[in-house]
Amino acid sequence: VARTNRTGSGSSGGELAALELVRSVLPEAPPGEVWIGDDAAFVAPSPGGLLLTVDTVVEGVHADLTLVGLDDLGWRAVSTAISDVAAMGGRPDRLLVSVAAPPETDLRVLYAGIVAAAHRHGASVVGGDLSTAPLVSVAVAVTGHIPGGGPPVLRSGARAGDSILVTGPLGGAAAGLRALRAATPSSLVDAHRRPVARLDEGTVARTSGATAMIDLSDGIASDLRRIAQASNVGVSLECVPVADGATEHDALCGGDDYELLFTARDPGPVRDAFSAAGLRVPEVLGECTSEPARILYGDSILPDCGYEHPWEIPT
Amino acid sequence: VARTNRTGSGSSGGELAALELVRSVLPEAPPGEVWIGDDAAFVAPSPGGLLLTVDTVVEGVHADLTLVGLDDLGWRAVSTAISDVAAMGGRPDRLLVSVAAPPETDLRVLYAGIVAAAHRHGASVVGGDLSTAPLVSVAVAVTGHIPGGGPPVLRSGARAGDSILVTGPLGGAAAGLRALRAATPSSLVDAHRRPVARLDEGTVARTSGATAMIDLSDGIASDLRRIAQASNVGVSLECVPVADGATEHDALCGGDDYELLFTARDPGPVRDAFSAAGLRVPEVLGECTSEPARILYGDSILPDCGYEHPWEIPT
Numbered sequence: 001v002a003r004t005n006r007t008g009s010g011s012s013g014g015e016l017a018a019l020e021l022v023r024s025v026l027p028e029a030p031p032g033e034v035w036i037g038d039d040a041a042f043v044a045p046s047p048g049g050l051l052l053t054v055d056t057v058v059e060g061v062h063a064d065l066t067l068v069g070l071d072d073l074g075w076r077a078v079s080t081a082i083s084d085v086a087a088m089g090g091r092p093d094r095l096l097v098s099v100a101a102p103p104e105t106d107l108r109v110l111y112a113g114i115v116a117a118a119h120r121h122g123a124s125v126v127g128g129d130l131s132t133a134p135l136v137s138v139a140v141a142v143t144g145h146i147p148g149g150g151p152p153v154l155r156s157g158a159r160a161g162d163s164i165l166v167t168g169p170l171g172g173a174a175a176g177l178r179a180l181r182a183a184t185p186s187s188l189v190d191a192h193r194r195p196v197a198r199l200d201e202g203t204v205a206r207t208s209g210a211t212a213m214i215d216l217s218d219g220i221a222s223d224l225r226r227i228a229q230a231s232n233v234g235v236s237l238e239c240v241p242v243a244d245g246a247t248e249h250d251a252l253c254g255g256d257d258y259e260l261l262f263t264a265r266d267p268g269p270v271r272d273a274f275s276a277a278g279l280r281v282p283e284v285l286g287e288c289t290s291e292p293a294r295i296l297y298g299d300s301i302l303p304d305c306g307y308e309h310p311w312e313i314p315t
Numbered sequence: 316v317a318r319t320n321r322t323g324s325g326s327s328g329g330e331l332a333a334l335e336l337v338r339s340v341l342p343e344a345p346p347g348e349v350w351i352g353d354d355a356a357f358v359a360p361s362p363g364g365l366l367l368t369v370d371t372v373v374e375g376v377h378a379d380l381t382l383v384g385l386d387d388l389g390w391r392a393v394s395t396a397i398s399d400v401a402a403m404g405g406r407p408d409r410l411l412v413s414v415a416a417p418p419e420t421d422l423r424v425l426y427a428g429i430v431a432a433a434h435r436h437g438a439s440v441v442g443g444d445l446s447t448a449p450l451v452s453v454a455v456a457v458t459g460h461i462p463g464g465g466p467p468v469l470r471s472g473a474r475a476g477d478s479i480l481v482t483g484p485l486g487g488a489a490a491g492l493r494a495l496r497a498a499t500p501s502s503l504v505d506a507h508r509r510p511v512a513r514l515d516e517g518t519v520a521r522t523s524g525a526t527a528m529i530d531l532s533d534g535i536a537s538d539l540r541r542i543a544q545a546s547n548v549g550v551s552l553e554c555v556p557v558a559d560g561a562t563e564h565d566a567l568c569g570g571d572d573y574e575l576l577f578t579a580r581d582p583g584p585v586r587d588a589f590s591a592a593g594l595r596v597p598e599v600l601g602e603c604t605s606e607p608a609r610i611l612y613g614d615s616i617l618p619d620c621g622y623e624h625p626w627e628i629p630t
Contacts, residue, residue, distance in 0.1 A: 018626035034469060037545070039402035039529060040368035040459070042467050045360050052441055053355035054411040054456055058448045087354035096369040098413075098454040103627045126367055132626070133373045135449060139413040141369055141456030144355070152357045154349060214354060230352070311333035311447070312418045 018107060018130055025111045026125050033126075041126040043094055046145035051090045051152065053144075055081035059136040067180045070106060070136070071113030072193045077138035078117035080217060083197040083258045085144040087215040088152035089206025091199060092123040096141040100133035114138070121197055147203055158212035158231035158263040160290035165267060165282040167201040167260045170220060171246030174254025188245050195258045201279055205262045208273035213262035218255045222306025225295055227263065234291035237302065241283050252297070253305035263288060333422060333445055340426045341440050348441075356442040358409055361460035366405045366467065368459075370396035374451040382495045385421060385451065386428030387508045392453035393432035395532060398512040398573045400459040402530040403467035404521025406514060407438040411456040415448035429453070436512055462518055473527035473546035473578040475605040480582060480597040482516040482575045485535060486561030489569025503560050510573045516594055520577050523588035528577035533570045537621025540610055542578065549606035552617060556598050567612070568620035578603060 022036065029035035034042040057063055057077040065073065082092045095118055099110065107130075118125050123142065146152055172191035179186035180193075198215070205213060212231050214223050220240060228235050242251040262282075264270045271281045295302045337351065344350035349357040372392040374380055380388065397407045410433055414425065422445075433440050438457065461467055487506035494501035495508075513530070520528060527546050529538050535555060543550050557566040577597075579585045586596045610617045 015626055034467070038467075038469050038471075039399040040366045040405070040457075040467070042403065043365050043367060045363070045365045048360070050358050050360045050365075050409075050458070051355045052358060052409060052411055052456075052458065054413045054442060054454070055444055056413045056415055056446050056454070058415050058446050060449075061447055084354040088357065090355070094365075094367060096367055096456050098369045098371045098456075100371055100373050100452055100454075107626070127369060129370055130626070131371050131373050131452075132376055133450065133452060134375075137415055137446075137448060137452060139369070139371070139415075139454035139456075141367075141411050141413075141454075142355075143365070143367065143458070152349070152353075152355070154353050156353075311330055311422070311445070 015130065021107055022111055022130065025108065025115055035126040041094070043126055046093050046143060048145055048149040051085050051088055051144035051146070052141070053081060053084040054139055054141040055084060056137060056139040065136070068193050069113070070109040073136060074110045074113030074138060075117040075194055077140045078114055079121065079195045079197055080258070081140035081142045082121045082123060083215040083217065085142055086197040086199045086202035087213050087260060089202045089210065089213065090144040090146050090152060091203070092121055092142050092144045094126045094143045095123050097125055097128035098139040099128065100131040101136040102134060103132050105136060121199060153206050153210045153213040153262065155212050155214055155227050155230035158227055158233050158288045160233055160288050162211055162263040162265055162288045163267040164235065164237065164261065164263055164285045164287060165270065166241065166285055167198050167282050168280055169241040169243040170216065170257050170259060171250030171254050172243035173256035174250035175243065175246035186245060188243065192256060195256060197258060198260045200277065201260050201274070204273050204277045204279060205260060205270065208270045209264045209266065210262040210270070211264055213260055216257045216259050216261055219253045219306030220261060221252050221302055221304050223261060225304055227261065228293060228295060231288070232292050234289035234294035235286060235296065236289050237286040237297045239285055252302070255306060330445065336422055337426055337445065340423065340430055350441040356409070358441055361408050361458060363460055363464040366400050366403055366459035366461070367456070368396060368399040369454055369456040370399060371452060371454040380451070383508050384428070385424040388451060389425045389428030389453060390432040390509055392455045393429055394436065394510045394512055395573065396455035396457045397436045397438060398530040398532065400457055401512040401514045401517035402528050402575060404517050404525065404528065405459040405461050405467055406518070407436055407457050407459045409441045409458045410438050412440055412443035413454040414443065415446040416451040417449060418447050420451060436514060468521045468525045468528040468577065470527050470529055470542050470545035473542055473548050473603050475548050475603050477526055477578040477580055477603045478582040479550065479552070479576065479578055479600045479602060480585065481556065481600055482513050482597050483595055484556040484558040484566070485531065485572050485574060486565030486569050487558035488571035489565035490558065490561035501560060503558065507571060510571060512573060513575045515592065516575050519588050519592045519594060520575060520585065523585045524579045524581065525577040525585070526579055528575055531572045531574050531576055534568045534621030535576060536567050536617055536619050538576060540619055542576065543608060543610060546603070547607050549604035549609035550601060550611065551604050552601040552610070552612045554600055567617070570621060
């Protein structure tokens with residue numbers, strides 16, 4: 001347990017100075033609420049049930065700081081956590097941001113990305129903590145609610161015969177990352193650097209008949225399997241929309257697109273609702289089958305080529 | 316961005332196996348709620364306003380894994396996060412647990428400590444995430460509520476003339492850590508290994524007239540300063556209760572005791588309420604003064620010898 005003594009109140013370093021900096025870049029709490037600066041935040045409750053989720057971005061695992069900025073890492077931590085709320089058909093309300101990072105980390109830059117992403121998604125950072133650590137990692141916990149109340153869309157609601165839809169073309173983030181690595185200019189770089197949660201799409205999917213939903217963080221080949229497993233169905237995929245500049249392999253196996261994959265009994269009203277809301281009309285990719293765990297792409301078994309952390313579990 | 320392909324569904328490794336393991340050690344959600352296994356948890360709201368806080372424990376910074384177990388690290392992450400809820404006079408409800416750790420980490424042991432601490436404090440782990448990382452870190456976000464409703468106890472409510480009280484003797488955790496390092500048997504080792512949040516004490520303090528409150532995580536010399544600063548008062552400390560086996564320096568400068576430090580206009584009814592609740596009666600340590608930022612211990616200025624992370628802030 002490494003412990004240091006403070007360096008004196010006139011110093012420019014130290015935890016208090018770091019906390020002051022963080023406070024200075026975050027918005028003020030409205031009257032009646034407590035945000036940053038006490039032991040815990042105290043906020044008005046969201047209407048109805050409470051959505052809760054957390055997502056962590058670790059330097060070198062989820063974000064390569066030789067390719068993207070600290071602000072991009074902060075943005076990603078917020079956006080990917082909020083994407084899980086979108087995948088329930090919900091809206092985010094409050095964020096708790098836990099930063100662990102080396103002492104020399106430029107917190108101003110990191111928090112600029114955090115605050116920008118919170119603002120972009122209509123959420124407020126109400127608390128968090130700071131620790132020193134050898135690498136940068138940012139864990140973002142989110143509270144959210146279901147607009148208009150009612151149950152969220154789970155992964156487990158798909159039935160045989162349901163259509164499978166996706167909110168946009170895939171593979172853009174993987175292709176953008178490849179372009180960054182090759183130092184090639186590409187319009188897809190921002191798909192990797194600054195993912196955006198599909199909140200409007202999630203809400204419209206929920207209210208127009210989505211039966212199961214997930215956000216595509218690890219690649220459709222993996223994430224589709226999660227819906228199939230949770231719903232005890234199989235999948236027959238006919239096509240996958242590929243982003244301009246991406247390959248079919250990017251679209252199937254690349255993660256980080258954060259489009260929403262969902263199922264619906266009848267895709268017609270769903271597509272109409274997206275159109276009426278001014279959103280890109282989701283494409284039908286195939287349908288759910290009654291053969292659990294069987295994931296077909298055309299006539300072939302689709303390999304699970306998505307991302308998985310290499311955990312070693314003793315048997 | 317390190318990405319690996321999955322090793323096949325028959326493997327004992329991989330993220331899915333890790334998630335299954337975590338699921339198997341966590342309790343089931345009650346009907347109508349969604350806990351582990353979907354994109355987000357969906358839970359019944361707590362009554363009244365929502366307390367929100369997060370705390371992170373990093374291997375080598377907050378927990379030395381050559382001295383304590385992975386289960387102790389997990390316990391600490393949960394307990395210290397919940398301690399922040401205690402310091403508002405609240406009760407914890409739900410936990411989101413974000414684990415980043417090397418792939419060979421024994422998640423069973425880590426989660427045993429997490430689940431035991433959640434149970435000990437009456438809270439439920441409803442969600443979380445797992446990432447690989449070079450070091451173990453655990454971020455725990457907590458939702459909570461104020462029993463019976465009403466506002467929480469902030470750090471900013473102390474006024475000149477208020478008494479300063481603490482819920483128990485200090486320095487035990489620092490002395491316990493020293494004993495661990497020296498491999499000396501000591502009854503204080505558990506004060507370091509398994510801290511417990513003072514939830515009952517926080518509730519009774521709030522309902523019996525606490526005007527400001529904080530949990531002692533960084534040492535009284537630091538944490539008292541935070542109350543003084545937030546409340547714009549000074550402090551005149553007459554005495555500090557020292558745990559058996561600890562030194563006065565441990566009590567003043569050692570962190571991790573998680574006793575609650577609070578202020579009250581009139582300590583009499585507060586002490587009576589603790590006694591009536593069957594709790595150790597808090598000691599009066601001194602009083603708040605009208606000289607902001609002046610922290611006296613007897614006749615001397617009390618140095619800020621508590622723990623601070625060594626952030627480097629560019630000026």
